[in-house]
Amino acid sequence: MTxxxxKILNGDCREKLKELPDDYISACITDPPYNYEFIGHKWDETEIQRRMERVQDSKTLVKNIPYGSGLAGGVRNKRWYEKNRNNILEYEDWCYEWAQELFRVCKPGATVLVFNSTRTVAHVQVALEKAGFYARDIVVYRRSSGIPKGINMQKKLEQKGFENPEQMEGWHSCLRSEWEAVCVLQKPLSNNYTETLLNYGTGLFYTKMDNGGFQSNILEDIKRDKAPDYNIHCTVKPLDLMKKLVDIFVPRTKGSIVLDPFAGSGTTLVAAKQAGLNYVGIEVEPTYIEIIEKRLGDVSDSQETLSLF
Structure with a gap:
């Protein structure tokens, strides 16, 4: 067996996951493209740079929606809503595609965490449930700050010359976005938690906090990283966040392996290596694999001892 x-595998995870054996992975923590990033099914470096440069001098806050997609704005007519709905359904189908192979490679009791937007996390959960996983929770990652988005109606009416626009002070088209969702799913247990632990080393969450408290499903007060110059990835998750998720959801058992099928710049894999855990990464963009390998090369091998199970 290979x-x-x-290792970090280069390619589309829908194909690369087929190379992994059955019941191989103990936990999966991943941050796939969200539904707007999914448009066009293209995530190579050229396309990413095109999108970022296109909005460099723009006031738009959504840098991952391709211009010309019809989803970044426009008249909210029937066609607009149909297009948005179709986008979400196509995204759900795409998640189901890779979730089927992910289900096969996971051990019974393996925990799967998937980041997503607050708008579409439910569709990700449904897709993975359809593939066979069991929904366990939604973890809330509360960011240190949020950016107000949408229409400020007072300013919009001022621009159009309406009288008394101040009457609409405080009325906007959405709330300040301050948290990200992480859906938590699990491959069905082998009868019960004890049997699953003894046979596969999976199934449990580590809940003891440093202060002696019981771990909540809300994660906050996590500092942001200052990415090195060579890390050009546009959506890097904080290392402390991924370390926390690894601490809670990846079992410290013999043969434990954590998988990230959308490795990006490798933050999940770095957190795994720092914890002394084995990992497998899959990334479609070759440029990012160079970044991952450089980041992993900067991590000293952990001396942490895994449990006997």
Missing amino acids: DFIN
Whole structure:
């Protein structure tokens, strides 16, 4: 059997997951493209740079919606809503595609965490449930700050010359976005938690906090990283956040392997290596694999001892 441990595979995870054996992965923590990023099914470096440069001098706050997609604005007519709905349904189908292979490679009791937007996390959960996973929770990652988005109606009416626009002070088209959703799912247990632990080393969450408290499903007060110059990825998650998720959801058992099928710049894999865990990464963009390998090369091997189970 090919040894995939501590390797990064280059390619579409829908195909690369087929190379992994059955019941191989102990936990999966991943941050796939969200539904707007999904438009066009293209995530190579050229396309990413095109999108970012296109909005460099723009006031728009959504840098991942391709111009010309019809989803970044426009008249909210029937066609607009149909287009948005179709986008979400196509995204759900795409999630179901890779979730089927992910289900096969996970051990019974393996926990799967998937980041997504607050608008579409439910569709991700449904897609993974359809593939066979069991929904366990939604973890809330509360960011240190949020950016108000949408229409400021007072300013909009001022621009159009309406009288008394101040009457609409405080009325906007959406709330300040301050949190991200992480859906938590699990491959069905082998009869019960004890049997699953003894046979597969999976199934449980680590809940003891540093202060002795019981771990909540809300994660906050997590500092942001200052990315090194070579890390050009546009949506890097904080390392402390991924370390926290690894601490809670990845079992410290013999043969434990954490998978990230959308590895990006490798933050999940760095957190796994720092914890002394084995990992497998999959990334479609070759440029990012160079970044991952450089980041992993900067991590000293952990001396942490895993449990006997």
